[in-house]
Amino acid sequence: MTTSPHLSERALQEAAESAALLPAAQAAHLRGCGLCQGRVTTYRQLFGAAAQLPSPAFSFDLTASVLAQLPRAQPASPWVLGGVAALVVGVVVVFLVLFGGVLAQAVQGLFTVLGAGLGLVAAVFAAGQGLELLAQHRRHLRLLTFS
Numbered sequence: 174m175t176t177s178p179h180l181s182e183r184a185l186q187e188a189a190e191s192a193a194l195l196p197a198a199q200a201a202h203l204r205g206c207g208l209c210q211g212r213v214t215t216y217r218q219l220f221g222a223a224a225q226l227p228s229p230a231f232s233f234d235l236t237a238s239v240l241a242q243l244p245r246a247q248p249a250s251p252w253v254l255g256g257v258a259a260l261v262v263g264v265v266v267v268f269l270v271l272f273g274g275v276l277a278q279a280v281q282g283l284f285t286v287l288g289a290g291l292g293l294v295a296a297v298f299a300a301g302q303g304l305e306l307l308a309q310h311r312r313h314l315r316l317l318t319f320s
């Protein structure tokens with residue numbers, strides 16, 4: 174007979190799942206103790222019966238009732254967006270009607286300077302893009318010759 178104490182409920186349940194889960198001392202006790210073996214057998218029967226229970230089913234559609242409780246996202250109505258756009262356009266038109274003449278005179282001189290600046294920027298940008306394309310083409314050709 175063995176002198177070590179009986180297994181705890183937790184150890185009994187682990188043994189019912191798999192005897193390999195027990196530490197060596199508890200496994201040795203279990204081999205020599207009829208009481209603990211009986212308890213492990215009871216847990217095995219309990220686990221087996223629980224595993225065969227059907228999964229709980231609700232008498233109502235749980236998904237639908239949860240979805241019904243969720244706040245619904247309000248889509249932005251197109252006529253509101255259209256109204257905002259019309260308001261912005263209206264403000265711009267009124268501004269141009271009221272101050273268009275003054276603006277035209279003030280900006281007239283700037284257009285030639287701005288045009289020249291824009292042309293220069295566009296030329297530099299196009300040249301940079303061309304150089305980049307050329308470098309990329311050379312890289313591809315180098316890869317082709319090695320493969």
Ligand SMILES: [Zn+2]
Nearest residue numbers: 179180206209
């Ligand atoms: Zn025991």
